[in-house]
Amino acid sequence: MIKKVVCLVGIAGNGKDILLSCYTLKSYLVQFKEIRDKFNIVVLDYPVSASSEQIRRDIIKVQADYIGFSCYVWNREKVEYLISCFGWNDIIVGGPDILKSEETGRITFITGEGEAALYRYLLGKGPPIQGLDEMPETVVDYTKVDRMSFETQRGCNWRCAYCNYRKGNNKIRYRNPQTVIKEIKQAWESGIKTGRIVDPNFFSDPTHAVVILRGLIDNGIKMRLFFEVIPSYVNDNLTFHCAEYIQNGGELAIALGIQSLNRASLKAINRPNGGEDTAIKMLTAAGATLRLDSILGLPFETRHSYEQLIGYLCNYLAGSKHYPNPNLLMIINGTPLADKVKEFGLEVTDKYVTATPAMSWWDLNFCMKLNAILYRIYGPNSRVRDNYPTMDLEQLTEILLKINDKLPRMMSEDYYYNYMNNDIPDDLL
Ligand SMILES: C[S@@+](CC[C@H](N)C(=O)[O-])C[C@H]1O[C@@H](n2cnc3c(N)ncnc32)[C@H](O)[C@@H]1O
Numbered sequence: 001m002i003k004k005v006v007c008l009v010g011i012a013g014n015g016k017d018i019l020l021s022c023y024t025l026k027s028y029l030v031q032f033k034e035i036r037d038k039f040n041i042v043v044l045d046y047p048v049s050a051s052s053e054q055i056r057r058d059i060i061k062v063q064a065d066y067i068g069f070s071c072y073v074w075n076r077e078k079v080e081y082l083i084s085c086f087g088w089n090d091i092i093v094g095g096p097d098i099l100k101s102e103e104t105g106r107i108t109f110i111t112g113e114g115e116a117a118l119y120r121y122l123l124g125k126g127p128p129i130q131g132l133d134e135m136p137e138t139v140v141d142y143t144k145v146d147r148m149s150f151e152t153q154r155g156c157n158w159r160c161a162y163c164n165y166r167k168g169n170n171k172i173r174y175r176n177p178q179t180v181i182k183e184i185k186q187a188w189e190s191g192i193k194t195g196r197i198v199d200p201n202f203f204s205d206p207t208h209a210v211v212i213l214r215g216l217i218d219n220g221i222k223m224r225l226f227f228e229v230i231p232s233y234v235n236d237n238l239t240f241h242c243a244e245y246i247q248n249g250g251e252l253a254i255a256l257g258i259q260s261l262n263r264a265s266l267k268a269i270n271r272p273n274g275g276e277d278t279a280i281k282m283l284t285a286a287g288a289t290l291r292l293d294s295i296l297g298l299p300f301e302t303r304h305s306y307e308q309l310i311g312y313l314c315n316y317l318a319g320s321k322h323y324p325n326p327n328l329l330m331i332i333n334g335t336p337l338a339d340k341v342k343e344f345g346l347e348v349t350d351k352y353v354t355a356t357p358a359m360s361w362w363d364l365n366f367c368m369k370l371n372a373i374l375y376r377i378y379g380p381n382s383r384v385r386d387n388y389p390t391m392d393l394e395q396l397t398e399i400l401l402k403i404n405d406k407l408p409r410m411m412s413e414d415y416y417y418n419y420m421n422n423d424i425p426d427d428l429l
């Protein structure tokens with residue numbers, strides 16, 4: 001029997017990571033004999049910088065009968081273009097950027113998780129019931145990977161209004177921690193030195209996270225691991241295990257979602273608060289490098305309250321190896337905040353908030369410039385952070401005023417993330 005070719009196309013958001021979802025889908029599907037007998041499943045994996053033409057040619061080369069695209073905010077345009085190139089193939093499109101399940105001609109759009117949907121699409125019947133904790137390990141060809149991604153859970157126990165991780169109302173589910181440990185072990189033994197846990201909050205179930213950290217320590221894994229955490233979940237047992245992992249030669253880079261210190265802003269976006277100081281202090285003592293995430297432009301944030309946040313961040317960044325991650329609020333379609341833009345009086349240009357009732361355009365732009373100086377000095381690629389072993393809001397503001405005429409009139413994230421390091425020489429600061 002000639003097998004049909006199912007080509008799963010993943011386009012990752014940067015040049016370092018792979019898009020895990022296509023490999024996870026393939027690993028899930030090929031556990032079933034009926035699938036293996038009828039289909040060859042091929043994963044094509046690209047960074048977002050790959051040319052659409054190259055991807056188009058590769059899909060043609062594998063002679064795909066079915067093409068699957070995993071659609072994210074960063075690859076949507078490319079996926080739309082590629083779909084238009086393959087009007088005569090059967091195409092299935094899923095991923096977080098698909099908000100509506102529908103069929104238009106030969107194109108099927110699916111929302112939510114892809115495993116059972118793809119099985120049903122290919123075989124015309126539902127798959128055997130299988131919990132996330134029973135699903136097989138994700139198999140990846142590590143020779144083609146620099147940095148590996150791992151998933152330990154699905155869903156999120158929060159529902160922050162700005163976020164497009166739209167599984168907040170679903171029950172959070174966990175993978176078998178032993179399967180996760182096995183995947184990380186295999187990657188480590190294949191020479192992968194850096195990994196990223198893609199969960200929204202790796203510590204959402206502290207017991208689960210501890211089992212994984214314990215497994216990594218016991219298996220002698222020393223990978224540099226990145227993961228994201230909500231501050232209020234950090235506890236003694238977790239930090240004890242983080243410290244042990246680091247003492248044994250591993251590295252941990254942990255993103256802490258601070259977002260804002262303004263309680264009214266956090267309430268407006270349905271964001272958990274509290275525990276920030278404790279989390280930063282405990283994880284610092286454990287030896288982790290922290291990425292401190294903030295968002296400018298939230299409802300009720302004022303220039304004064306944001307400046308307080310900047311001062312707070314200065315205090316933790318100066319003299320440490322931590323780095324800031326200051327974001328400007330983006331209004332993402334399909335999020336609860338997108339429905340409340342009017343209610344909160346947010347002014348939005350090209351998806352970004354540019355003014356609020358509590359912050360004029362000028363205030364917001366001024367705070368963006370504070371973000372820029374903070375990032376220029378303490379960002380991950382900074383060459384000057386050691387020149388500033390102490391820092392506070394006043395000193396940072398002085399630096400801003402000194403170089404203000406060299407900065408773009410309207411500050412953007414793109415400028416301070418991608419251009420400012422070269423644009424503003426060290427000796428100007
Ligand atoms: C992948 S996200 C979520 C991380 C983690 N789940 C949390 O809640 O802290 C990483 C960071 O991006 C920022 N972010 C997420 N959505 C945003 C939005 N719509 N606008 C601006 N920044 C956003 C936040 O600072 C967030 O901590």
Ligand code: SF4
Pocket residue numbers: 156157158159160163164165168200201230
């Ligand atoms: S921002 Fe983080 S915690 Fe909040 S809903 Fe999104 S993923 Fe969950």
